Amino acid sequence: MTPHWADLLRNPERISALYQDLSDVQPLVLRSVNLDRRGPTLTQRVSTSGRPDHPPAQWVASHCDTVEFHLQFLDIADFSMAGHRLPATVTLDIRELERSRVELAVRGESVRLGFSCHRSVTIGRLSAWNSRSSDREPTRHYLSPLDRRLHTAPPETWKKNYYDRA
Numbered sequence: 001m002t003p004h005w006a007d008l009l010r011n012p013e014r015i016s017a018l019y020q021d022l023s024d025v026q027p028l029v030l031r032s033v034n035l036d037r038r039g040p041t042l043t044q045r046v047s048t049s050g051r052p053d054h055p056p057a058q059w060v061a062s063h064c065d066t067v068e069f070h071l072q073f074l075d076i077a078d079f080s081m082a083g084h085r086l087p088a089t090v091t092l093d094i095r096e097l098e099r100s101r102v103e104l105a106v107r108g109e110s111v112r113l114g115f116s117c118h119r120s121v122t123i124g125r126l127s128a129w130n131s132r133s134s135d136r137e138p139t140r141h142y143l144s145p146l147d148r149r150l151h152t153a154p155p156e157t158w159k160k161n162y163y164d165r166a
Helices: 056-062 145-150
Strands: 029-038 041-049 067-073 075-083 088-096 099-108 112-118 123-127
Touching: 041 075
Parallel strands: none
Antiparallel strands: 029 041, 029 088, 041 067, 067 123, 075 112, 088 099, 099 112
């Protein structure tokens, strides 16, 4: 059986508290890709539309309809990327390899990524926002108290302190 991206999470409790069935967390929209040569690490900022099954009260009060999070992949190898128009609706195809590694193919209309990595994936920076907001950049409502204090929107992708830690 082909694994789902949620099967690779080393900390699934971060998102399973919001969703009953993580296989329903789709479609995914790839919003940014951040590569870090240390590790080497790849961090994808992705979102999914629709309210989670168990949203926090603040998300309900703010009429949030889009959940966003980081997926951080460790020990990246064999990286390739074609296209770069983001955001893009993507699918993540995963194939098991030997020695606790997986191969991922991220495919969308305007972007394609391929790489292999360690089987353990970290999820972090969970937030939600209202996609129908009239604001040019809608306010993100982060789950983490520290993220709530520091951010109202994701910073530029070169901000290491935001993208290096999931």
